[in-house]
Amino acid sequence: MAAARRAPLGLLALGALIGAAAVLPAAYLVVVIAGDFSAALETAFSSRALETLLRTAALTAAVVIASVAIALPLGWLTVRTDLPGRRLWTVLCTLPLVIPSYVGAYLLVAALGPNGLLQEALGVDRLPSIYGFTGAWLVLTLFTYPLALIPLRATLRRIDPQLEDAARAMGRSPLEVFRTVVLPQLWPVLAAGSLLVALFTISDFGAVSILRFQSFTAEIYVEYQSSFDRVAAAALGAVLVVAMLVLLLASSRVRGARAVHRLGPGTLRPTQPYRLGRWKWPALIFCSLIVLVAFVLPVGVLIYWASKGISTGSTSLNTIAALGGNSLLIAVWAAVLGAVAALVVAALAVRYPSRTTRLVERLAHGGYALPGILVALGLVFFSTRAVPALYQTIALLVFAITIHYLPLAIGPIASSLVQLSPRIEEAARGMGRGPAEVFRTITIPLARGGMMAGAALVFLHAMKELTVTLILSPIGFKTLATDIWTQTTYGFYEASAIPALVLLAVAAIPVYLLSEQGAAPS
């Protein structure tokens, strides 16, 4: 490894700027806590906070394990085997990510809750309760495992086939090849994906509140909604930031320790897909089950509600089109900016590892572990004081959503850079190309898979973002997500189903694009 290479100054300056922007919400917490330090300390170190933290940690661990257990076989089946309809499975298996967690939780209660659809179908008196840990675990797993799946697929596609081919030629069974050759190359991306799932889980509010699981984020909302105590809320937010740093550290350890570069040239030689043979049916059943529970059932309920909603004539087509346009506007901008900013951060952290670049990477994660309300209030605080002209404009809203979801793009891009041997870039430098030119002509094209995956993740999250949009958007600006919120507040589920379905349809576009690049050559 080329030790301690200096990062180009321009790249470093850009990274510092991005880090500073992303750390604003966390900086806001510091400002509020400094206002009443002793009260904040008392809240952060109360036994209640500790209990809640442990409870949230248990949920997070369970969600991460289950998500990886789903994503790993799905990723492998859809990228590396001759599974029939891989492309379709890929799209269907990724789409659950688009279902906002609060919608998912409502749907789960409708389907599996007391006197829900399943109970009626089975004709029994009582089902095991889905409230509390079980329900929260189920919903968060079903609607976040794609966070692990998307980057995993991007990596699987770029795995050097030579090692595998060699192992196969030596007569190892497919399972052995997977365990000894493929899996070790997947650790970095599994760590990155797990980090995303974990951070999503600890910052989620929608699912845990409906499923009555008192998580750390729910505790923060209690402080706002009941006590109107901003110091206590900020103190709890700071605990989340610390938890996020611990997870980040663990994840980057795995990434650093297990780095595996491609040996071959920049261009990929297509791998031969594994023939599933008699395993085809179990594989299809597995995919069908996941898709059924995480996608078909929820969408089915939505369509049923929507059909009732249409008959009562609740939402006009024009309104829906305008809402969709607004959602798309925010999401596309956030995705493009997020991917570019994440590339800078990831390139610094992976290519020029140093104390400074690691710090930039950590700063850039500042906004993701926090619930939306803290990100929004942080930007309210700074923008009304520093740039009042930008307050409650599209520009500020896009900025806020970009920094909130930036880490979603950093993970996949960093993984794809780890996979790409720095020797290729070094060779280009050796041939007399400048650092900027190498970045443009070598790094960006080769990290494209990761960038697409990262952009799509930011896009999908921006599409369903709610709290930040409600507070920071220009007045009167509505999106599909805010419309769903408006309808569900009073329990008008039928009316909310139409914008929810449109949200799914629009979000399917980037998912489809991703799946196309993920398809294994046949």
Added chain:
Amino acid sequence: MILPTPQRRLLAAALLVLAGLVAAGCGFSTEDSGGGSNEPETEGITLYSGRIPAAIGPAVDIYEAQANRDVKVRFAETADLAATLVEEGDASPADVFFAQEPGAIAAVAEAGLLTKLPRNILDRVPAQYRDPEGRWVGVTGRARVIAYNRDVVKQAELPPSPFGLTDPKWKDRVGWSPASSSMQEYVTALRAKYGDDRTKQWLEEMVDNGAVAFPDNVTIRDAIAKGEIDVGLINHYYVAQAISEEGPDYPVAVYFPPGGLGSLMLLTSVGVLESSDRKPEAFAFVRSLLSKQSQAFFTSSSKEYPLAKGVEPDPSLSVPIAKIPVSDSSLVDLKELQGTIELMKESGAL
């Protein structure tokens, strides 16, 4: 045109970005009051509303038509808006704040952000429905009631007050929402009338009796309708709304408990921001919310009690407003509210 895969992908991505840019170029679409389509052109006040568009739009339209001013409305959760107002401070673009929950407007008033309302506004509302210091007035009232599934429970079986719901007979059958502000207001009022010890005892007995915690009133109502639970402590109008949507066969009914605190009245309220530079207009808007026309809209559409003097409640509200007590403590003192949270946490309810 057939392109090789990478180009096709790039083209599609480019088109997507283009779509976003076009949307930006055309200007995003906004629609503010959520009500009528003929907005006046003269710019008017900005309202931060904890009420959703359907629950306030027509009242905004009434003012817009009278004043010929366009009202801009930001919709979000009441508590989130209160927190936003506190962070904005003097820089707030808002002129008026409409809160769904009494605690939120008290928090904003406490932060010194609300201006004193003129007499001609305060006098429209009886003294028990407004801030003693005149920083906000109640607009509508919501009664705390016991909702029940009338297929399973007869009204005569219900206890005279929620104190009776700790009876073993109701084990695992009662829903409540300790995290909702309306439940917390109720507990605050209990403390004021019966003291902390009696209140804590009730909370603990409720928890021991298997009271099921829901996030809000709507989920309690729906759980009763589905038969998940049999009774619940909620605000009265959620049931009235469901009946008007679902028809007379809707299985949930409300019961105004006569004993204990009775069916305590909770207020939705409105205040004008100290930082507003459109105070006369803001006052006119508040007056309009208290006009006969607007009050009639509130009570007929959302079945809340109108609070302005001389306005009749919707005929479906069979219990007269005079019979519903307003606790002194619901004219909220924030410190009391924090005491309530502490008590609820200690008793395991929250």
